[in-house]
Amino acid sequence: MTQRPDVSVIVPTYREAENLPRLLPRLLDTFTQADLCGEVLIVDDNSDDGTPEACKPFIETGRVRLMVRKDERGLSSAVLHGIKSASGPIIVVMDADLSHPPEAIPRLVDALEQGADMVLGSRYVAGGSTSDEWTAWRWINSKAACLFALPLTRVRDPMAGFLAIRHDRVLSIWDSLNPVGYKIALELLVKCGCKRVVEIPIRFEDRVHGQSKLNLREQLNYLRHIGRLYHHCIARKINGPPGPG
Numbered sequence: 001m002t003q004r005p006d007v008s009v010i011v012p013t014y015r016e017a018e019n020l021p022r023l024l025p026r027l028l029d030t031f032t033q034a035d036l037c038g039e040v041l042i043v044d045d046n047s048d049d050g051t052p053e054a055c056k057p058f059i060e061t062g063r064v065r066l067m068v069r070k071d072e073r074g075l076s077s078a079v080l081h082g083i084k085s086a087s088g089p090i091i092v093v094m095d096a097d098l099s100h101p102p103e104a105i106p107r108l109v110d111a112l113e114q115g116a117d118m119v120l121g122s123r124y125v126a127g128g129s130t131s132d133e134w135t136a137w138r139w140i141n142s143k144a145a146c147l148f149a150l151p152l153t154r155v156r157d158p159m160a161g162f163l164a165i166r167h168d169r170v171l172s173i174w175d176s177l178n179p180v181g182y183k184i185a186l187e188l189l190v191k192c193g194c195k196r197v198v199e200i201p202i203r204f205e206d207r208v209h210g211q212s213k214l215n216l217r218e219q220l221n222y223l224r225h226i227g228r229l230y231h232h233c234i235a236r237k238i239n240g241p242p243g244p245g
Contacts, residue, residue, distance in 0.1 A: 013042055
């Protein structure tokens with residue numbers, strides 16, 4: 001791109017080659033319709049499913065970049081890799097599996113530009129919803145995870161993986177970031193000290209292709225992550241926020 005983007009959309013992937021040819025046209029159309037200069041950063045964990053080939057025609061537009069990580073794994077670290085490489089002043093993070101509607105990005109960006117510290121695409125505010133394919137067990141699992149986060153934040157959907165935040169806000173606390181697992185939004189909410197958080201209602205769809213990455217290991221990682229964030233908040237309350245320099 002010859003022009004600095006207004007927004008950098010970071011999409012972490014692992015074996016999402018079937019979804020990318022459906023997601024990327026919608027993302028690029030959204031940029032055009034909203035008159036946004038946007039870039040898309042696909043951060044892939046060395047998938048063996050043809051992800052580079054799926055991305056190739058979109059990379060040729062100059063608005064999509066593919067970064068393949070061969071020595072690291074995990075959604076949160078992939079997002080941080082994308083943030084470090086992003087060019088835009090606004091960062092948007094979303095899933096590759098079409099669960100998050102790219103058409104909502106302009107609303108997230110607008111809310112951020114109106115003064116929000118962070119904006120979430122939320123399933124659990126008025127107007128938000130989840131796919132009819134969601135099982136009762138999946139809904140209960142999601143709500144339980146939200147309950148564990150209540151001591152950290154009062155937002156309705158802190159488990160959202162669809163978020164917008166200013167690039168410089170993340171870079172300002174870069175050295176304190178150490179997420180484990182897949183709940184990067186919660187890490188940024190807490191570590192960036194986000195007070196004014198706006199939740200934009202979205203419909204969260206079930207994936208069409210591929211398999212969910214949520215398993216017992218990731219659920220245990222979430223509990224480890226929550227424990228770290230509790231410790232961080234307690235230490236900050238006792239010692240106060242770090243001073244400049």
